[in-house]
Amino acid sequence: MSNSAAQIWALALRSVMRTARQPASAIPPLLFPVMLMAVNAAGLDSSTKLPGFPTDSFLAFALAVPFIQGALFSTMNAGTDLARDIQTGFLNRLSLTSMRGWALIAGQLGGIVVLGLVQALFYIVVGLAVGVDFASGVLGILTLLVFAVLVSLSFGAFGLYLALRTGSGEAIQGLFPLLFVFLFLSSMNAPRNLMEIDWFRAIATANPVSYLIEAVRSLIITGWDGKALALGFLLTLAIGLGAILLASAALSERLART
């Protein structure tokens, strides 16, 4: 194993173990989105009677949301873990070693990728258990897994950037409501074409989270929708790339190598 690969592996393993050892970090991302989905699906089931609603099952419509909401938790987890490393001095000690900056970022994201995969599998199993029929079939489910991991990775990288900028776990927790705003001001509860309030539709249309939800939703209720998938994947990659670049720049500022 090359030196860089060994560094990434060691940090990734540490990240995975740390996530697995903290039920408070691993369980809420699984349960909370599913609970919110169940409540919303039950409360808004009558929405499916609206003319033009794309499915007769609000549960199928709402199943896309946990995938993105779970990824928001990835942002918090990645950020909080790295912030703790900064606060405890672990990052400073690492800076005395030959650890490369990009290896640190890749390694830290290891736990988030694993958690993202577990989350996505959990949501798919829940969906299948409650009778949701995935319109895109088995291949669609595999695509959904890849997409969910990418979203977790991108949001996780953004969490790393926030941690490196603020250096405080409390500040990261304080940003959680702000990230939640992106979720609620999106097409999570209604298709954009059915939104009646113009300003809300404009915000949802400008909000990238709408397109991530719609990409997942297309695989569940539509089948293969090239436009929705392309928009979803491209935006996820753009967010991820941007976040990694920002995190790298913030890391170089924070690591005072001698």
Added chain:
Amino acid sequence: MRIWPVASGVAWRTLKNVFTNPSILFPSLAFPLFFFTAFAGGLSQVARVPGFDFEPGYTSFQFCFVLVQSAAFGGVFTGFGIARDFESGFARRLLLAAPNRTGIVLGYALSAIVRWAFTATVLTVVALIAGLNVFGGPFDVFGLYLLALLVNVCGLLWACGVAMRLRTMQAGPLMQMPVFLTLFFAPVYVPLGLLTGWIEALATVNPITYVLEAVRSMLAGDEAHVALAFGLVLGMMVLFAAWSVRGLRKAEAAG
């Protein structure tokens, strides 16, 4: 022994902390506004669902939910402050210094009321700008705010009981999750009559359902379940008051 000096002292200190610290004030103010924006804006088409017959409109329908939610969470957020006071050691010094310790709970309750009054004022102004329709008379309006205020006290007494038993900020999820679930197992998006399945069964036995229905009916000027809602909330207040006072005794015993 006089209770007021202790209660007013605790309330004054808590309110000073809240209103001079944006990181404490902002979430309790921003959350209701944000939910109001997301629900009233993003779900307005729900008003066209067959059977939805709330005359003042969907914005007003959601205002009632957010008002009750802000009241309940206003109490819970004050509970976070109690837990923080225990973590920092302040609450223990307070227990030593207070001649009447029940005044401590009363002081926190007073601060929760003032804090929520501020949130409710901002929320109402924003809702009026966004198209809130009030069809009820002055007596109805007074009634709906009074009912929400009692919910606020219930939220505080619940959170206070948890905070005094666990005495750590890590009790935060335990304070807010039951409140969050109770609120969302009520008819949040559509009236009770339009709910079906398990949520209908849960909502029917959920006391918050009748609080919401009463608040909405008073806003619409067509009162329903008002006496039941007041009775339920007063009953909860008695229960949670006993819960918080027992919590205080446990905190005293813990030293």
